[in-house]
Structures are given as structure tokens and as C-alpha cells.
Amino acid sequence: MTAQTKKINIIQAINEAIAEAMEADPKVLVLGEDVADREGGGVVGVTRGLSTRFGDERVRSTPISEQAIMGAAIGAAISGFKPVAEIMLMNFTTVAMDMIVNHAAKLRFMSGGQTGVPLVVRMMTGAGIASGGQHSDFLEAWFAHTPGLKVVAPSNPEDAKGLMLSCIADPDPCIFVECSRAYGTTAEVPVDLAPIPLGKARIDQEGTDVTIVSYSEIFARAKAAAAELAKEGVSVELIDLRTISPWDRETVLASVAKTGRAVIAHEAVRSFGVGAEISATIHEELFDVLKAPVQRLGGPFTSVPFAKALEDAFVVKSSDIAAAARATLATG
Amino acid sequence: MTAQTKKINIIQAINEAIAEAMEADPKVLVLGEDVADREGGGVVGVTRGLSTRFGDERVRSTPISEQAIMGAAIGAAISGFKPVAEIMLMNFTTVAMDMIVNHAAKLRFMSGGQTGVPLVVRMMTGAGIASGGQHSDFLEAWFAHTPGLKVVAPSNPEDAKGLMLSCIADPDPCIFVECSRAYGTTAEVPVDLAPIPLGKARIDQEGTDVTIVSYSEIFARAKAAAAELAKEGVSVELIDLRTISPWDRETVLASVAKTGRAVIAHEAVRSFGVGAEISATIHEELFDVLKAPVQRLGGPFTSVPFAKALEDAFVVKSSDIAAAARATLATG
Amino acid sequence: MVSPTPNRPVPDAATQLDIYRRMSTIMQNDVASRRIVKTGRLVMPYYSPRGQEVIPSAISVNLNDDDKICTIYRGIHDMIAKGVPLRALWAEIAGRVTGTCKGKGGPMHITHPASGVMVTTGIVGSSMPIANGIAWAAKLEKSERVTIAYFGDGASNIGAFHESLNMASVWKLPVIFVCQNNGFAEHTRYENATSVDFISKRAIGYGMPGFTVDGNDPLEMYAAANEAVARARAGEGPTLLECKTFRFFGHVFGDDDHYMTKEEKAAAMEKDPVPAFRARLIADGHASEEQLVEMETQIAAEIQDAIDFALGSEVAGLEELTLDVYAATGAE
């Protein structure tokens, strides 16, 4: 009894999730720059069709005013709505950090539980589209360091849809990170996909020699590395973290307890990145079990450059991940 | 031949550093809300006397407009000035993150080295003064994760003065974090103190059993813990990191290579905090040398609460640090 | 500036008494607060609203229980006028578990949705974007609910003000932006930070009605508020009200007022709106001395009861530190 599936990309997956949520719950709203159909349904079309289907009141294009966008979302959220706000690119969260960090994240706590803030902030990012230094940063570590927020970064259409469904249903503010390089990735996704729980990683492939942990588009590179390593006879346990905060310590630790070796890879700058928390935790929890130090991969300590060759060099490659795995296998 | 000293607190130390820099270099400027003497010379008086001494053009009180403050500082900096900007409290950087992260941090790189941004952003923070959730956060991990910025957090008057002198002289943007609880800390400081180099930690006390790394006001708590531990016969090597980015890997790693054990403590929320980077690095670099997992201490994953008992419980205590040291000594 | 229409609404005697009752409560509450802070029985930064009693009192008599407000650190008068129960208010200020927010928010973050206080923020300007969202929710629900965003003159210079007024106007939101212009932002005089003689003129830039009102005159305030509320309920969109007033006790209680002359302060305090309105009520035959004394005595008793209740209440247990971070408890 196989579920019916449909081949969709990540753009369509997120679009479907929001549409299904809007259909099921009249409290779900969408707002952001150019999100309505009159303005094209989003710069890459993630929200296309929604305003036509659910009306211009529930799907609102906004002025270029990210503080006002987040404020409107927060105000609506504490009033019982479930807004899905778009901040076009992750770097633009920098003009709305007060709303996100001092308000969305804290209002439940500061009110002693009276005002929950059930909203989703969607944003795209990633190097590789020749946009240069101000449009490409992965800043998920900032949000993961912020109590009160949840942080999600899917790598494929099924997760994108299932996690978005969960984020919209979640009673707390969720940061939903979309990698522009991955938007076109297609896959067969069950038509009646259930929400995928937040905080649960996905073991993409079981293995015994080394655990590779990744998320967002870099996960595809980790998977390519795993394939490469398989040819060399290395059995990789491949984990897609999916949720960065709260991250799935149990799954990751159980895997590394088994393999004794770990590699973590993300696009964000390596220093003080998400990998640091995961690496530190693995070392702290599995001190006696680890066979070699955890290998952490991330962007070099620099801005994302424009020139193609430099931009490509900025992003962790599957060969880097494979090399790190080999390095850990060569020690201990 | 002992240098002449003067007993000053951290407020005075920073004030003296800025005054000396302004005296020596007419390009040094000060701006921020209420920083001029007409407005009281800063909410806690850090910039008191400067406008009277150096004039209202070089020391400017501003509207409540943090983006404009940082923009003015950046524009002046790329024009050859050296502004010392005050963002009153660290949480208020959230309304100016675009200027700090997308501009101050990146302009040198994005211009291919043409426009350096020699500025200092001062800010205070810290729990313990009953200000609640929006005035107390330590967010240094965000800035440390941002290539192009340097991040400094002194624990005592001498460091505060010497590091501020270096920050002002530095050709790149420096985030200077002041803990309000520590402002009143006094010490004898050499009258003609030389700048203290950025990126160099200070070994406050040599020891052989365990390394404790800390910074800002928590350093005092680490020191108290070391004193406590000394009574138990534990020899602590106590390191004040002083600069968080770039952090002094050499000094920390050399110390832990010697002691084989480490505890890291800061006020910021533990998860995805600065301690994660340091812990991960120590484990990665000293895998075979470490006798026990690194102990990381930081705030619980929550907002800073108002009620006194809860607020006190939020901040890492010297007893927590001592307990962590004992825990690491009990293993391995 | 433009002032309200000539045939403006006048409150009847009962409404005038209601305004006075709220004013007197605010004033007496302030006296008690200052006493209790001065004697050190409660520790908190106290932003006295003394002198600004008229504004929220004359506004609130135009509001229903289900109308909402967002206010700021200097907002206890706004809360009292809107009807937050004094017991819960005092208990919050005292950091007790019986407080509006279980003592976790504190004076700067009081929330009490039951009486319409949705957000109290410590970030200058941030009441406005969130108020928009609350107003948007009312509009979506086709309710006649009105939302008030309270803020100060200094806040009119921050970006959030601009984004909020623009969005509210474009979206025709039922929100009223109430600027309590007390002539100072911390220690900065209005004209040293603000580029326009009347903040209400900024309404022109948003195609929005804007008025400057004598914030010490209950009848003028009532009329302006009444019209703005009517406009909002009729779906005609937002209004900007600039209410001129004065804060008697500086920025934060303890302030030394060095930034103004003694004469200036004395002159402003001579216009104390509370005794003035009291006298006017008697002169106009709306109340007798006895009646007012009785009312005031009853208020005094209520305040004393609230204080006793607060100080007799328990503080929150340490488990509260990580509760309410997320709906499903705040686990790390």
C-alpha cells in the first residue's frame, strides 16, 4: 500500500504546505514583500497563488519595512493568528532583529506564558547565485543561540513541506531557512504528507564507520561525499539535522556512540557556528567513546565574495566532507 | 622601578582611554545617546567630561536612532576618522545589526581593501540590575561569528583601558562589551598604561590541575572559584580571554595541553555560545591530551527574568564554576 | 499644529469623573511607588509617569475592555488607565508569582491581555510595529477593536516609528499612535534630537491625520482621542496624536535633572494636571470636595491593599526560570 506521491521541488513543497495550512486553518496568514499575486507571488514564487486562492486580506504584500513586517506578524500572533512572514533574504533579518529576538522570542517568557507567538519567519539565503557579500549569509547560529526561537533548515522537498506544516502548527516562533541553491531540487513527495516533527533529525543512511551530520543544501553535498566514501568501502551514517534548534541530540549522539567518529558540515562560517555546539556536545557526551576528534566544516572566516571562483571556494564541497571523513578515519 | 599607578574603576578606565586617544589623535570621535556633557556624559558616565574637553563637534549626543548612529560612525570611519560609538545596551544592537554586520564588518572586504572601517562600538549589558529580558543579554557569540569584526570584553580596569586604547587604534571595527555589574570594580592601573594587544589572553594565575577560561564579569567569579579550589589543593590555571574574536587559541591550548582539563564559563546562554567554539577547538586540537571532557558553563536556555531570585539563578556562579572544575577533576 | 475640529466631543460629568479617578489612581500609585523604591523595599529602575496622568486616562475612557494597548517602560499610567488590576500589577513589580507575568517580566514588560495590555516593551519605538499587528488582527476579524501604541517623543526618531506609521496608513489599520511628548528623551532635550517643531507634522508624510494636543488638558485629550477612536472604528485608519506633557521625576527615578534649569522644571510642575483637573471638576460643579476626597481615599486603600498583597505574595520558584520559554516548557 504505497502512498500516492507527486514530484515537486522545494518551492512547490513550501507553497503546498502553506496552502494546506491556510485551507485547514483560517487563522494562518502570509505577509512579506511581493508575496501576493499582484506582485508575482514572491520573488521566487514560494507564495504564488495564495492570495488568489485565500484573498488579499490573508496574503498581504508589504512595504519594504522588515521591522513593520515582523511587528505585524508578532501582533497578529499574540492576537490568535498564525502568520507566515517572509523576510526575503536572511541578511535582511539584520534590520528586524529587535522584533525577532527581543520580542517574538521573549514575549511568551516575559508575559509569564500569557502571550505565545505562533509565527513562522521564512527566508532564503546561500552563496552561489552571484549576489555577493550582503545576500548570502547563513546566520542560523544567531537564532539557535536565542532562547524562545526554533530554527529549521530543510534539505529536500519532503522535509520542506513536512517541517513547514509543523512550523505553522507550532505554538512558538520558528525561523525557516531556505537555501536558494536547493529550491530546484525535486523529489516524489506523498500527496497527503503528515507534518514532520520539529527537533527530530533524519537518518538518511545507516552506517558504521563514521557519522556525517549536515543540513540545508550542504546535506546534498554530504550525501555525495557518503556515496564517494562508499566506493572506498567506508560505511557512513548520514544524518540530516533538519531542525537546528532544538537539535536532535539523541539521534546524533546515538549515531556517534555507534560509529565513534563524526563530521559536521554547514555553509555558515565555521567559527562560532552551529558545528561548534554539536562538536562540543559530542566531545563532552562521548568523551570515552570517540575514536578521533570531531571534524567541523564550514565557511572560511570571510564575507561571501562575488567572483565566481572565490564564491565557489567559499562553500564547503563534498570533496571537503569526504576528506574530513577520511581524516577522522585515519586517526585514533 | 615601579610604574606610577592610580586607583580607578572600569568606567574611569574607559573614560581615560578615550580621553587619551582623543588627545593624541584629532580623528577620534565619540557619538551616542546622551554621551555629551550637556546630557550628562553617558547614562553611567563613561564619556563624562569628554565633550567639555574636546568640544561638541567631536563628542556628539545623538537622537535615539541606532542605525543612524552606526551609519554616522561607519561613514566617518571610511572617511578617515576613528569613531567610538555607544549603543547604550547590547540588546539595542538588534536595531542596528544591518549597519554592524552587513556594513561595518564587510566594507573592507567588499571594497577589496579600499575602505577600512576603524570604529569601536561600546555597549553595556549583563543581568543583575533588575532590568529584565530586554536589557541584559550577552550576544558576543553573534559578533564573534561575524568575519570582519573583533570582539573584546574586559573584566577589570587595566584591561578595560588597555584594550580600549587598542580598539581605538585598530584599523578594523571592534565590539567592546562592558558588563554593568563590573563597572564599579576598582584596581590600581599604571598611569601611562600601554595599549593591551587584541587577541591576547591574560594568564591571571598559573596552575597545573585544570584550566579555567572566562571573560567579562564572570572572570571575577572564575577567580573566586579558583581561590575556593586552591583551598582544596586544586591548582587552577586561570585565563581571562579578554578578546573573544580573534580569541587566543595559542594561550588556551598551551594551558590545556599542560593541565589536561578545562572549564569555560560565560554569562551568555550556554547553547551555541562562545564556550561551544572554545570547547570544540580544545577537544579537536588536544584530543589525545585531554584527561576529561571540557566543562562548559553559561546561562540557561531562557530569557533573563526579572524576579531577583530567578535573575540571580540565571547567571553562572563561582560555585558552579568550582563544581565544574571538581567534576572534570573527578573524571579521567 | 492642526487641531481637532471645532465641534469636538465633550465628556459628560460621569466620564470626567472617570477620567479623574484614573488620574488620581495613577498619581497616588506613583507616590507609593517612589516611596517604596526610595526606601529600597523594591529594587527596580522606576520610570515615573508623574505629570503624564491625563493622556492615558482621557484616552482610556474612550476604550472598551477588548481594545488593546502596547506600551513602554514608562507605561504604568497607561496600564492603570486601561484597567490592569493593581494587585497583579504590584505583585509583578515586586517580582512575585502572583504578578501579571509571575514576576518574570517585571515593570518593563508587564503584559495583561485580560485588560488589553498586550505588550510592554523596553526597546524604544517597538510598541508601534506590534500594535499594527494587533490592529491588523482586529481588522481581519472584522471587529471594531482599536489598538493604541504609546511611545515617547524620543521614540519618534527611531526607524520603527516610520515603518509603523507608513504601514498602518497603507493598510488603513485601526491603530492610534499616541506620542507622549514630555520634552525629553532620557537627558536629551526635544529640539536637540528632533528635526521638526511638532511631531504631529510627521503625519503628513504618511497621509494620516495628525494632531498636537495639550496632554495636560483632559477635555482636549478626550476630544482628540474620541475622534481618533471613532475614525479607527469606522475603518478610516490610523491617527497620530502628539500629546504635550512633562515628566516630573526625570527619566528614571533618582535622576538629578541637571539637564534642565530649576526654573524650567518649576514652571512645568506648576502646570500639574492632577490638582488642576480636580479644581476644575469642582468649579464646573461636576463633583464636590467630599465626593473627591471619598474617591481618593478609596483609591488609596486599593493601592495599599495591592501593595500588601504583593509584598505578602510568594516569589516564583526556580523552576520558573526555564518555563514559558516555549509552550511545551523550555528545555535546553
Add this chain to the structure above:
Amino acid sequence: MVSPTPNRPVPDAATQLDIYRRMSTIMQNDVASRRIVKTGRLVMPYYSPRGQEVIPSAISVNLNDDDKICTIYRGIHDMIAKGVPLRALWAEIAGRVTGTCKGKGGPMHITHPASGVMVTTGIVGSSMPIANGIAWAAKLEKSERVTIAYFGDGASNIGAFHESLNMASVWKLPVIFVCQNNGFAEHTRYENATSVDFISKRAIGYGMPGFTVDGNDPLEMYAAANEAVARARAGEGPTLLECKTFRFFGHVFGDDDHYMTKEEKAAAMEKDPVPAFRARLIADGHASEEQLVEMETQIAAEIQDAIDFALGSEVAGLEELTLDVYAATGAE
């Protein structure tokens, strides 16, 4: 809106030709850029300035070499008009080491202090706060330098606009805020995001002169700019110029223009300012057809030379990836 004084300055024939030369360069450069992007020989998001040639051309003839500008992603016309050498410009766009920024900034971040281009930003609104700082520097140096902040109509709705205009007015900075109002922000029509009929009206809220100018009319633009520059040089502070124009090729080149009607677009393009001014120059006897053809031919050759230079240049070596992060190289 208010328009400039009646006895407004008129450019002499040489100046008019100079304006045209800049306009023609911008237009021809745009034709070449679109060709090269369309054929895929260069890969970048291209924000065509076609249709907006007049604005920076008529402004720049009023500027000296040491006057400064801050511009935005759609700013290549501003750069060309200000005198950035075409070779370095093209090389930057092509990501070559001979580019203004060694190819590291790219089209969205071109910096060329030698010709006064201090910042090109990809963040909406962020040219303004930094322009203030550059103007502040000029003021501190008692220089007569003027700074121009270019931005779009959409940017007039973001917080940075507000903070910048207010601070510039309070500080009487020699800065000119030039809003190139092309009627659209990405796909959002002016009136769907902006609450006032003329952006220049917002100047009222900052006690600043503000004018709406026909941005397609070189003589009107010249006069308005000339007066604003004179005001700035005389120490009389900032000006807001709203320059009405139209962008011929949508937001980013490739855009499908679905958000406007064909007729609307055709009507706007009929007002093409380049051929119109060309005809006028001839009609007014300021130039002959031959003269203009010769000029245009020479410009065409210069552009071709620049393209050849760029495409013949080397790309930066990978070591550049971490250079220029800090003055002393960017080490991790």
C-alpha cells in the same frame, strides 16, 4: 509638491553637453550590459538603470571629484555619472582582479573612493545612514565636500530613511538625499506601499527642504541639484530630492513585467529621456548631430575597450578569499 525657486540656475551649453555625455555613457553601457548578461557571458543579477540616466548625470555635473556618493544595487548610472573608470567598473562586474574591488564586491558592492563612490549597498535604505557619516566627516574637516545618498522610492519606507533624514537635519549635514522614484519597488507599485502622494512631503517631518523634480528633465534636475549642493556647501544642511522617473527593464533584468500593463509601460518608455535630451540639445543649438554622433562613437569605443579589458583580465587568486577581512589579512 513645492518646486524649486523661479530664478533657478540653468546649465550652460558645455554643462548640458557634459550631462548628455554622461547620460549617453550610461545608456550605451546599459545596452552593452544587457547584451552581455543575456548571452550569458557574464553572470550576475543585473539591475538596469535604463530610463534613470538624467538623475545622476544632472547631479554629478554639480559635483567635484572629492564630493562623495553612496549608492545602491541599481547604481551603475550613479557610478558612471560620478566618474568611476569604465575599465575598473567592467572588470569588477566580471569578477576580475583588475576590478574596483578585485572582483570581491561585485556589481552590488562597487566602491571607488578615488572617484567618490564610497559605498554601494544591497540593503534597501542603507546608503543613507552611511552618507550621513561621510557628510559628518566633511563637516568636521570644515571642507565644502558634499555627499549624495541615492536610494529608491521603496527605500523611503524603511526605518533607515527616517533616522537618517532626522539626524542629518538636526546635525545640519552637507548631504543630499536623492530618491530615484521609478514608481516601483521590485514588483510593488508605489501607491501600494507608500502612504503619501509625494515622498518629498516627508521632508516636512524633518524640517528640511524637499522637492519633487521631473527626473527625466535634465534642466529641472540640474537646477534642483545645483540649489541643493549650494545649500549643503553653505552649511545650510540637507535636502530631500524626489526625482520622478521610470525603469525600463523591470527590477532585475529578466523580469517579466507582469505587474504593469503593456500600455503603461509603453507610455513611460515613450518619455525616454536620452533621445529627448539629445533632440533638445540640437534644437537649442547647443550641439550638432555630427558632434553628438562623434561623442557617442567615442563613448561606444570606450565601453568596448572596457569590456575587452575586463574580459581579458585575470580572476583573483583563491588567496584573496581571506584577504581584506581585516587590515592585517583575514586569518581565522
